[in-house]
Structure formats: C-alpha cells, structure tokens
Amino acid sequence: MDIPFTKMQALGNNYIYLDDRHIKLDEHQLSPLAQAVSSVRTGIGSDGLILIAPSEQADVKMRIFNADGSEAKNCGNGLRCVAKYAFEKRLVHNTRFKIETLGGVVEAHVHVQQGIVTQVTIDMGKPRLSPKEIPLAEGGEETAIDYPLELDGQYIRFTGVSMGNPHAVIFVEDVEVAPVTTLGPKIEKHPLFPEGVNVEFIHVRTKDEIDFRVWERGSGLTYACGTGACAAVVAAVLKQKVAKGTSVTVHLQGGDLEVVWSEDDHVWMTGPAMYVCEGTYFWRM
Numbered sequence: 105m106d107i108p109f110t111k112m113q114a115l116g117n118n119y120i121y122l123d124d125r126h127i128k129l130d131e132h133q134l135s136p137l138a139q140a141v142s143s144v145r146t147g148i149g150s151d152g153l154i155l156i157a158p159s160e161q162a163d164v165k166m167r168i169f170n171a172d173g174s175e176a177k178n179c180g181n182g183l184r185c186v187a188k189y190a191f192e193k194r195l196v197h198n199t200r201f202k203i204e205t206l207g208g209v210v211e212a213h214v215h216v217q218q219g220i221v222t223q224v225t226i227d228m229g230k231p232r233l234s235p236k237e238i239p240l241a242e243g244g245e246e247t248a249i250d251y252p253l254e255l256d257g258q259y260i261r262f263t264g265v266s267m268g269n270p271h272a273v274i275f276v277e278d279v280e281v282a283p284v285t286t287l288g289p290k291i292e293k294h295p296l297f298p299e300g301v302n303v304e305f306i307h308v309r310t311k312d313e314i315d316f317r318v319w320e321r322g323s324g325l326t327y328a329c330g331t332g333a334c335a336a337v338v339a340a341v342l343k344q345k346v347a348k349g350t351s352v353t354v355h356l357q358g359g360d361l362e363v364v365w366s367e368d369d370h371v372w373m374t375g376p377a378m379y380v381c382e383g384t385y386f387w388r389m
C-alpha cells in the first residue's frame with residue numbers, strides 16, 4: 105500500500121501525519137502502521153503516527169499512536185501540528201477552531217503571518233487530578249501530590265496529573281543528571297499505573313521557569329512532550345512553587361513552551377509547529 109504522509113515536528117517531538125482524506129485505513133492497520141513508520145531503521149523514523157480525520161463533534165479530529173503502536177488520548181505537540189496543517193490545508197477557515205481527541209475536544213488558536221501559522225495556542229482544558237482519573241491502581245479522590253512509589257527498594261515521590269493522558273511528575277535539582285532513561289521506563293510500566301504513564305523530571309528554576317525532561321509512555325525519550333509540559337506546570341502550582349495564573353516558560357530539550365494554568369482552571373499551551381517533509385510510504389504489510 106502506498107501511503108502519502110506529512111512529517112511534522114514540534115520542539116523535536118516528531119510524528120508522521122496521515123490525512124484521512126487521502127487514505128482509507130482499516131482500524132486494525134493503525135497500530136502496526138504506527139510501529140512500522142516510527143522505525144528509523146526500516147521505516148521513516150518518528151515518535152509515532154497521527155491521523156487527521158473529519159469529526160462529528162469538532163472541526164477536525166486527531167488520533168495519536170505512539171511508536172510502540174499504543175493509542176494515546178492526547179498529544180500537545182501533535183495538536184499544534186494538526187492545527188497548523190488544518191489551517192494551511194484549508195480543512196478549517198478560521199483562526200480559532202476545535203479539535204476532537206480521545207481525551208475530549210480542545211480549542212486551537214493559530215497565530216498567522218502572511219498565511220503561515222507561526223505559533224499555536226491550545227486550550228488544553230482542565231487537568232484531572234484524582235488517582236481514579238490519572239489513573240492509579242489505588243487511591244481515592246484526593247489529589248496525588250508527592251505520592252509515594254516503591255521502586256527497587258527505594259521510595260520515589262511523584263505528583264500525578266492527567267491531561268487526558270497520564271503523567272507522573274518528579275521534582276529534581278538538575279534535569280541534566282536526572283535518571284530519565286533508567287527510572288523512566290521502570291515507572292512507565294510500574295503496576296501503580298494500570299494504563300502506563302508518561303514520566304516527567306522537572307526543576308522549578310524560578311517562579312516562571314521550569315526545566316524539563318521526559319520519558320514518554322510508548323515512545324521513550326523524546327525531545328518534548330506538550331501534555332507533559334502542561335502537567336509539569338500544574339504539578340508546580342500544586343506544590344506551591346509557581347502561582348496559578350502565571351505564564352511559565354517550560355524549557356524542554358527541544359525548546360520552550362509557554363504554559364499557564366489559569367484561574368478558570370484551564371491549561372493553555374503556546375508553541376511552534378513545523379513541517380519536515382512530505383512523501384509516500386511504501387507499506388508492505
């Protein structure tokens with residue numbers, strides 16, 4: 105099967121984008137295709153696959169599959185790229201529109217200069233904070249702040265936040281030496297997280313700056329995680345290291361995002377989205 109694709113990246117978090125108008129794939133093909141295109145050895149090379157499709161409840165729909173083929177309910181960097189693609193390919197005709205995800209409908213606002221989308225702001229909606237919503241395999245309704253996790257005979261404390269997808273935010277002194285690739289995969293698959301979890305290591309540098317590294321569920325080490333950056337700011341506010349309503353610059357490995365958890369409880373994320381290339385993937389199933 106010859107599959108036309110667009111590769112896009114946002115702060116180095118890159119995905120293969122398929123426009124549902126150009127291809128028709130069966131449901132059972134999506135997960136193996138995500139694994140195939142993500143391989144840098146035998147495929148195109150990416151952090152996963154994103155499908156752009158028509159929506160009955162919004163202007164456009166986004167589905168996101170990690171490199172391991174697992175489907176996630178949300179993707180912040182993917183949303184900004186979908187918004188850029190949808191506006192510039194005339195799937196939408198306003199600078200503000202809605203995008204459906206498995207985690208709910210979000211609102212996008214594209215910033216345009218000479219017809220080109222330069223930045224995208226997404227209203228990511230409200231964070232979900234109870235153990236049941238993250239989800240954790242235990243715990244009741246109380247917010248999971250500094251929640252203990254037993255791992256290899258030691259206790260790690262994380263703050264749990266869902267942005268439609270699960271995040272475990274761990275506070276460290278220096279993200280450059282954080283155990284991202286050693287502890288990240290162990291926490292990702294820990295039994296406390298029945299659906300797995302994205303693992304963020306953050307250092308709150310000042311009242312409006314956070315340093316950030318991430319081990320992503322289903323994709324491993326990535327250069328950026330938009331939902332993770334939102335979860336990081338929410339966790340920093342919960343730990344009273346950042347004030348609610350403050351616009352925080354989150355320094356990810358691939359660059360900066362501006363994130364605010366506003367007084368109306370919505371989390372707003374602003375950042376770039378870029379095209380990399382277009383092509384045809386010759387999929388031999």
Ligand SMILES: N[C@H](CCC[C@H](N)C(=O)O)C(=O)O
Pocket residue numbers: 117168170175176177178179180181182269270302320321322323328329330331332
């Ligand atoms: N690995 C994530 C999905 C991608 C999220 C990330 N790339 C972002 O920009 O939010 C998960 O399984 O929940």
